[in-house]
Amino acid sequence: MNDILFGNNNGPILKKLTKRSLKANKRRNFFLVMAIMLTTLLIGSVFSVGMSLVESVKMEQIRFAGTMAHAAVGHPTTEQIKRLHTLDYVKEVGTGNSVGVVQNTADMGNISLTLHYFDKTEWEELRAPAYVDIVGNYPEKENEIMVSRGVLERMGIDTPSIGMEIPLNYYTDSENRDSIIQETFTLSGWFTSYAFVQSTETADVIFVSHALSQRYGKTVEKDGSASILFADESRVSEYCNALVADLGLAENQPVAMVQLYEADAGQGTATLLSLCAIVVFLIFTGYLLIYNILYISISHDVQFYGLLKTIGTTPKQIKRIVIRQVIRLCLIGIPVGIILSLLLSLGVVPFLISELGAISTEEAVVSFSPIIYVGAVFFPLLTAILAASKPARKAASISPIEAQKYTGVIGTVKHIRTLAHGKPYRMAWRNIFRDKKRAGVVLFSLFLGVTTFLSVTTLVFSTDVSKYIDSAFESDLVLDNETWPAQTLDDSLVEQLMLIPGVENIHATTWEEMRLDYSDAFRGYIANHPMQEQISALSEQDIEDNFNGFLIGVDGETLTKYRDRLGNPIDIEAFDRGEIALIATDNPELFSNVQELNITPSYREENSVSNQQEYKFVLGGFVPFSYKGIGSSLAPTVIVSNTIMQEWFGEPAVKQLDMNVASGYEKNAFIALKQIIGNNSGISLTSRIESMEELDRAKMAVLVLGGSISFVIALIGILNFVNVMSVSVVARKRELATLESIGxxxxxVRKMLISEGLYYAIITLVLVLSAGNLIAYGIFKLFQQQVSFAVFTYPLIPAVSIILVIMIICFITPERMYRSLSRETITERLRETE
Structure with a gap:
């Protein structure tokens, strides 16, 4: 407004000056565009990889849980369901109830199936999004069912079709479990359920219609629950507590939080904070480069800005010229950075996520959240404007008279004739710190980039894959029986395996079913059962009548690694003698009141010896819940010795064979084993050496991702040095010519300039090898607290490589710049700077 009042409205001229200034500073523009592009790429990549990884893992967990819901309320009344719809923190409410329990056939094996009805909201909003490959529709007619692919395969149906008939035997109430209903249903659709396919649980649900539920008088209040999706998933625990008061829930109306949100409470916030910390770090590194480039550029163009002031340009207008130049360069650098980030998301992110072991490439969720691209535009633009503000104020504050005297060289060279005959390396040391601020920015950005690179590579190199494999694998090779209870891993196969060169021993894991006496001592376990949703509608009598589970037989030798884990030490000798039994759990405190286990083996008809004999065991300890990949049924999984299993069952079904081979024979034994198995789909093979190779690939993926990002950060520091050194040589053109003219x-001169570059390198490396290494080690110690198999390993080869790169660049840059200047004669250089 003031410009207009005083006749100084020269906006069009400012635009022309901005354009011409851009054209006159092509080298500076290149560095600025590169800085803006790299900052955008880094921020976009971090957001993209981070958010995609979080969403992929979360989606896998949701699919594993089988529902989008956050919690469920057992046995809600009609009034309570109406009340749920009015609560402001509740987003969706779906209901469902149990209709019956399927009686397994021999082909279906160890699977517990229930018939369940879900209302429209429950299916469309909470269940369907957690499934994949949905074909057909939810059942509408009384005789229609919808089944998961995994269950269909258990039924022997590999190629389902809409309308095909599926006979089922089921009962509707536990007290009438002997009144079996035989009915033929029509298949209305199917889907892939991760909760069944990928979990170790052996329970699933067959969906039925509302009409069938009504036929047997089933209701949500008596036989079901209400699933709830909250408005804010970060407050699930808080909302679950609020429901008790808001709904006036009774003791028999439990609020069950979906395990995903119970386990991951606060994880989303921690991830967001981590991403923000990384983004702030990247903004800072980008700021250093952009600020330094503009600071040097404006110092070089001070006379130009001084001339503008003499013709009436105001300080505000000069600031506007500088800021406009940066914004125009952002219009080039930011789109290029976003495009590169987008290509990275599409091509590299799924690969990285799968290699990191989060989820398969096909199932990876690539996040295209607007937050990514808004952040990738906003933060680099903010960085550029902030970095340009201070240099712009400098350009605006200098007076025309000071501008005319300005030479672009900070500090003065006293006794120049004496210096001309001094030592070049001493002159170089003094020259570096003539502009302490500029030297500090360059050294700090180089230190920051190299330290980041070393920290990332230290973490990757310190990830000891072999140590992790030793902790995760009990043997070199594992054969799994996928057709249990069929005896696929029989004695004839074991004899073949023993003939493979290098095989030292083979341990069998047998698997049968059993019934466990239920008592009050198991109440804590039932209250925290992993299949809470499936059992929430069961009464205390139902649980007592159906307290069945799995019985695992192993050799005591295989329990050595668990001897002192999870509570009291395990007496291996007593275990082998059959005096004690173990429970598979990650929460031993749930069984603190359990002293002994009363087990009744469940015999298959062909092996039936006695159907009612009960055996007593002292509870002798615990193994992890994931032990042998069995999982659990309603009762906890119990582990006894193979001697006991053979005594009870004669020839118990072998679920797993663990093979150990002599050192050096692993690869050959793996190849021989694959040849013996051939195309037998009933046997799966897991190899320690193959798993190690997969983890090595994941480790390489982390190295590529983290190393690339940290290398780009190091590159920002290198670009800072190249820019500073090249501008410094050009700005000191007259000074160098004067030194040559006096002897x-x-x-x-060449040696002096090269020494300056090498001093930058040496100072940076001294800082990195001292403070930088301490920082890298400190980050490793924090990492080690989360990853127990991490062993500190210094990344010697990457460290030497980055040191050589810096030394070479710091040597070549000043030498090349001086070579370009020395093509002119001393007289020409002296005249040009007058």
């Missing part, structure tokens, strides 16, 4: 040889 300093070109060789000495």
């Amino acid at each position: 300093m040889s070109r060789k000495q």
Whole structure:
């Protein structure tokens, strides 16, 4: 407004000056565009990889849980369901109830199936999004069912079709479990359920219609629950507590939080904070480069800005010229950075996520959240404007008279004639710190980039894959029986395996079913059962009548690694003698009141010896819940010795064979084993050496991702040095010519400039090898607290490589710049700077 009042409205001229200034500073523009592009790429990549990884893992967990819901309320009344719809923190409410329990056939094996009805909201909003490959529709007619692919395969149906008939035997109430209903249903659709396919649980649900539920008088209040999706998933625990008061829930109306949100409470916030910390770090590194480039550029163009002031340009207008130049360069650098980030998301992110072991490439969720691209535009633009503000104020504050006297060289060179005959390396040391601020920015950005690179590579190199494999694998090779209870891993196969060169021993894991006496001592376990949703509708009598589970037989030798884990030490000798039994759990405190286990083996008809004999065991300890990949049924999984299993069952079904081979024979034994198995789909093979190779690939993926990002950060520091050094040589053109004119040889000048570059490198490396290594080690110690198999390993080869790169660049840059100047004669250089 003031410009207009005083006749100084020269906006169009400012635009022309901005354009011409951009054209006159092509080298500076290149560095600025590169800085803006790299900052955008880094921020976009971090957001993209981070958010995609989080969403992929979360989606896998949701699919594993089988529902989008956050919690469920057992046996809600009609009034309570109406009340749920009015609560402001509740987003969706779906209901469902149990209709019956399927009686397994021999082909279906160890699977517990229930018939369940879900209302429209429950299916469309909470269940369907957690499934994949949905074909057909939810059942509408009384005789229609919808089944998961995994269950269909258990039924022997590999190629389902809409309308095909599926006979089922089921009962509707536990007290009438002997009144079996035989009915033929029509298949209305199917889907892939991760909760069944990928979990170790052996329970699933067959969906039925509302009409069938009504036929047997089933209701949500008596036989079901209400699933709830909250408005804010970060407050699930808080909302679950609020429901008790808001709904006036009774003791028999439990609020069950979906395990995903119970386990991951606060994880989303921690991830967001981590991403923000990384983004702030990247903004800072980008700021350093952009600020330094503009600071040097404006110092070089001070006379130009001084001339603008003499013709009436105001300080505000000069600031506007500088800021406009940066914004125009952002219009080039930011789109290029976003495009590169987008290509990275599409091509590299799924690969990285799968290699990191989060989820398969096909199932990876690539996040295209607007937050990514808004952040990738906003933060680099903010960085550029902030970095340009201070240099712009400098350009605006200098007076025309000061501008005319400005030479672009900070500090003065006293006794120049004496210096001309001095030592070049001493002159170089003094020259570096003539502009302490500029030297500090360059050294700090180089230190920051190299330290980041070393920290990332230290973490990757310190990830000891072999140590992790030793902790995760009990043997070198594992054969799994996928057709249990069929005896696929029989004695004839074991004899073949023992003939493979290098095989030292083979341990069998047998698997049968059993019934466990239920008592009050198991109440804590039932209250925290992993299949809470499936059992929430069961009464205390139902649980007592159906307290069945799995019985695992192993050799005591295989329990050595668990001897002192999870509570009291395990007496291996007593275990082998059959005096004690173990429970598979990650929460031993749930069984603190359990002293002994009363087990009744469940015999298959062909092996039936006695159907009612009960055996007593002292509870002798615990193994992890994931032990042998069995999982659990309603009762906890119990582990006894193979001697006991053979005594009870004669020839118990072998679920797993663990093979150990002599050192050096692993690869050959793996190849021989694959040849013996051939195309037998009933046997799966897991190899320690193959798993190690997969983890090595994941480790390489982390190295590529983290190393690339940290290398780009190091590159920002290197670009800072190149820019500073090249501008410094050009700005000191007259000074260098004067030194040559009074007796300093070109060789000495060249040596002085190269020494300056090498001093930058040496100072940076001293800082990195001292403070930088301490920072890297400190980050490793924090990492080690989360990853127990991490062993500190210094990344010697990457460290030497980055040191060589910096030394070479710091040597070549000043030498090349001086070579370009020395093509002119001393007289020409002296005249040009007058």
